Amino acid sequence: MANDIADFFNAESDKEIAAEGVKKHILRSWDPRMRKAIIKHYQASGEGLSPLATQAMKKLLEMNQQKV
Secondary structure (H helix, E strand, O other): OHHHHHHHHOOOOOHHHHHHHHHHHHHHHOOHHHHHHHHHHHHHOOOOOOHHHHHHHHHHHHHHHHHO
16 A cells, blocks of 8 residues: 555655655554554565655654654
8 A cells, every 4th residue: 555655656756755745645544553564564674665665664764763
């Protein structure tokens, strides 16, 4: 599902803005358990995540670490 969201935002030429869009969509639309699961997957290997989805997961993880 993260890759599908990333595909939508991939039309944005500035990939930093695109990754931020993916991150914001996940924060707004995904259940906290889903967010936790995708972060865990990203930390384990991120296998199967597109480059843009991976970039968004990095941003999401950094944001979560700043809250602690």
